Amino acid sequence: MDQEIPLPPPRRVRHRSPSKPLDQSLRAPKRPSRLSISSFPSSDPAFFSSDDIPSSSLENYHGQHPENSKKRRYRGTWWGEKAMEAKRKRADFREKRHLDSGVWMGSDESSSECLLSSESSSCDDFFGQAQQTTLPVVKSTTKSNGSEHGSGPAFVPRNTRKQDEPKAHQAARALVNDCLEQGQDSIDLSGLVLRILPSDLLRPLLHLTKQPPVTAGPVTDEVFTSLTPFLRVFLSANSLTQLTSELFELGNLKVLSLRNNKLREIPSAIRRLTELQEVNLSVNRLNTLPWEMLWLIRKGDLKHMIVQPNPLFSLHEATDIEQWHYGNRSDSITAPRLCEYEGPVPEEAWAPIHIATSRVQYMDSEGNRLSDIKSRQLRENTSRVPSLRELALLECNRAPYLDQFLEEDLTGYPELAIRLLRQATAVRDAGGMTCSICHRSCVIPRTEWMEWWDCTTYENGLKGPRASGAELRPLPFLRRGCSWGCVPTDQN
Incomplete structure (x- = not known):
């Protein structure tokens, strides 16, 4: 029994008297609880960093170099800070509007720094711009290698x-x-x-x-x-x-x-x-x-x-008649009868009468008329395939910025290309041009001729048919073809 190790004494329990409070120094420290902190708000305002505000910038750092400086800390809630920021913007907006008499209206996205009263020195320049009656044309440009290049079309208010x-x-x-x-x-x-x-x-x-x-009624659908x-x-x-x-x-x-x-x-x-x-x-x-x-x-x-x-253009002045369809001017006996209707035929008495057709004029791909010798050689060419130049001009007419391109300085461009492009835009602005034979769209016609038709009944509004012996008044109608193969035939 003497060799046994003695046990430690029992823990001493001290009972506090209800009438005598316990000394604060003898109270054991209490571990913090997450439940107590999150559930019960503290009376002290919270601190948050400037990164919590989306509109924060470099001004929210102490010092000139942000990498060596600390962020500012705001006291209070982040939503309270945003509310104060909106109030400051509204106050600055009212102050700015009083300065310029309502000519300029700001937006909520504009920063409050640009609306400070310290920038009132620039109000004179602002008033000078506001008094202009017409606004200049704005064109966005970017400088590259010392030259200016337009990045988009001009904008006119x-x-x-x-x-x-x-x-x-x-x-x-x-x-x-x-x-x-x-x-x-x-x-x-x-x-x-x-x-x-x-x-x-x-x-x-x-x-x-x-x-x-x-x-009056009744009202129906x-x-x-x-x-x-x-x-x-x-x-x-x-x-x-x-x-x-x-x-x-x-x-x-x-x-x-x-x-x-x-x-x-x-x-x-x-x-x-x-x-x-x-x-x-x-x-x-x-x-x-x-x-x-x-x-x-x-x-x-x-x-x-x-x-x-x-x-x-009068038929009596024409010297290049290729074919007569009604009468013959070369015969002196039938020449006076050219201007008289021989009827009565019911169809011809009302319908237009084809009198004559001129000689066909051939043009090259630039629209220049060819000589008679070249024209005789081309009569055997019946191809109606459009040229590559014609297809390129038709495609250029579909370009949305062709007019703006022609309005710029075109120094250094081929004169022929500029002339053809201007002709293409003129045809497009006039509604387009179609071939009178195959009815395809074209820009430069390759053939051209004249036809004289008498449309007397349509000139008087179809009030009555032609009478026998009535005077014929042929009118010149211009026809164009899109290729050398589009020429007048008996079916046309």
Whole structure:
């Protein structure tokens, strides 16, 4: 028993008296609990770094070098800091708006540093820019190797287009808008002294609809159906020198008046107006008429055309007649009968009469006329395959930035290429050109000839047929072919 190891004494338990508090120094330290910290918020505000704010920048670092500096720490909650930042922006925005009288309106994305009152020294420059009546054309450029290259097309503000536009164009747009709002199908643009048709002037007429008037009952479902408008466009008493493709996009056009203008040629795109019934081309500078008008008479709905007075090429002045289809001018006995109708044949009494056809003129790929010797050699060439140059010009017309390319400085480019590209854009702006034989699109015609037809019955609006012995008044119709194989035949 003496060799046994004694046990340690039992732990002494001290009982605290309820009337006597325990000394704070004798209290054992208490381990922190995650539950207690996360569940019960502390009375002290939290600290967070500037990285928690999305709009933080280098100014949130102490010192000039951020890599050697410490981040700023904010006291409070991150959402409270964002709310204060929004209040500061609104206050700075009100201060800035009072300075410039509301000319400039800021956005929420702009930083508050650029709106400080310390930058009030630049207000004079801002007022000078705000007082300008017209804004300059903005074009983004990037410098590379000491030169400037445009990175995109020029941008013109919308509010400057109406200011720079002539008053005649503004008046024309106002008339078209009034007709659209009131549902009128008669567009009268006469006497506005228009030299060209402004862009997007007639294209809104594609959406013109007409509602039937409700005069008396009973009201049926047919009353609320849209009617096809009897569209009439009057462009008389202007100074038009050319027509745009927008005019030939109006598929519902019934009446077209181009009287008293300065037109020298009617584009072949008039063939697209298949519902055209009346056309007035008098008092212009036309030497020939497009063969497509004769096609509208024979295949379309054209019933009345007025083409006189015009300096049209007379048949009596023609010296290159290749074939006579009605009469023979070389015979002195039948020469007077050339201008008289021999009828009565019911078909010829109403229909146009083909009188004569001129000799075919051949052109090269540049549009230059070939000599008679070369033309005789080409009569044996019946190929209708388009050239590579023709295909390239047709493809260039589909390029969206061709007009901007031609407006730039083209020094150093081949003159022939520039001339052909300008001719291609002119044909495109006029509505395009089609071959009168195979009806394919082309830019440079390779053949050209004249046909004289008498359309007296259509000049008087089909009021009556020709009478026996009536005077014939042949009109010159110009035809073009896209290849050397597209020449007049008996079937044409």
